[in-house]
Amino acid sequence: MRKLGTMLGTLLLVSALLIMTACGQKEGTTSQTASNGSTPALKDVQVVLDWTPNTNHTGLYVAQQMGYYKDAGLNVEIIQPGQSGADTLVASGKVPFGISYQESVTQARVQGVPLVSIAAIIQHNTSGFAAPVDRGIKTPKDMEGKSYGAWGSPVEEAVMKSIMDTDGGDVSKVKSVNIGDADYFTAVKKGIDFAWIYYGWTGIEAKLRGEPLDMLYVKDYSPSLDYYTPVITTNEQQIQKDPELVKAFMSATAKGYEYAIANPDKAADILIKAVPDLDPKLVKASQEWLSPRYQDDASQWGLQKEQVWKGYADWMYKQKLLEQPLDASKAFTNEFLPAPQTSK
Incomplete structure (x- = not known):
């Protein structure tokens, strides 16, 4: 799904100076001019993938193609990370949202990099x-x-x-x-x-x-x-600067993943259409296997637990993979997930 080694290597290149100077230099979004007086302008937003497109990302493509982002007032572009890496782009504020992993966010937080996980794409480690x-x-x-x-x-x-x-x-x-x-x-x-x-x-x-x-x-x-991998991330400044944007993005993204949970075959078709280079048979089979695992036993898609963040960070610290313990409460938030559907 992506080279596992990239989950840790990118963050070693991120320095505190880069974060301090890059944050605030570029807004994560730009407003489009409405085509006429009656049509609200959409806000341009980018989300950067961790690797090449795959079924970890289906909910993003569904939200894009089904118009969920547009309904939320957003014009979302899904981009690939290039040499910089998703974590660097998001932590520096050059891109407001990205795909990462609990292990990467954990190391980033301990190094003073202000990444924040705002949703678990898959509830359990696969x-x-x-x-x-x-x-x-x-x-x-x-x-x-x-x-x-x-x-x-x-x-x-x-x-x-x-x-x-x-x-x-x-x-x-x-x-x-x-x-x-x-x-x-x-x-x-x-x-x-x-x-x-x-x-x-x-x-x-x-x-x-x-x-x-x-x-x-x-x-x-x-x-x-059993940590969260992958996750959706933003950075602390983005949350402070424009929490309504984060809320709108996550509301639409959650709809995308909920659709993929309920309709794996149709969701696979959307991903295949959006990324025609993918093997359709692999996408279909992968989506069928993965869709029920997005939410799994959680009360709603995207939900994260502090004990999961603390458990993995404590393990990393015990293994001398972290220089200091993690403040798990600041590494993630459920604040921007939509309210659970009471009818479920």
Whole structure:
């Protein structure tokens, strides 16, 4: 769904000076002139993706194509991050909204970067370690003596150690090999036994390819690893400067994801039409799998819990992946989610 390594690498490039100087230099929106006196002007807004378009983003495209953003007074452009990265663009105020991950926002907050998560796109972590079935990795201990396709982040070994410890495994017996930009399918054909993937995209693709895999979801081995990934972000200044814009954007976006939850096939068609380069079969199958997982057991789509933010941050701090503890209460907000539907 996107290269997992990008979730941490981008933030290391963000300095406090960049944030202080860039914030306020460019408004996240510009007003269009109404075409006639009776038509209200739409406000131009950009939202930057974390990676190439996929079913994590379906709700955005639905809200755009179904006119939900227009109904909210917005003209929303969905853009890709380029070399700067979504977190940098949002934290600096160059783009008001973006797609990120709890792990990235956590590191950003501890570094003084003012990112704020305003919705969880998927309620539970769908990532894990995947291996072709012929590698015999059925439990974490089975990773011993195997080659892992790594991207070079300290979080990888920490997560691997955490889940291997539950099964009596020894992480030092895993051979980590940096695979660079190679994807899962290329890596496992070139000597790699397993890699960290999102099942909702890569796992579904493996199934469609007829290449069955064994999947060890990290959340199944530690509650602390059941974090929100991905999330929708903005920055503190945007919230202070124009909370009504944040509210309008989130109201329409929530409608988009609620539509995708109720209508996975139609939502997939909207994504396919908006991004014709995507494989229609993969989008359809992925959307069918992912739609019920957007909200899952939460009372409404997008809802976030402080205990989830604190649990993962405390785990990161214990693993020495954070320089100091996170103030979890400031890392996210449910303030801009629409009021839950009482008729549900």
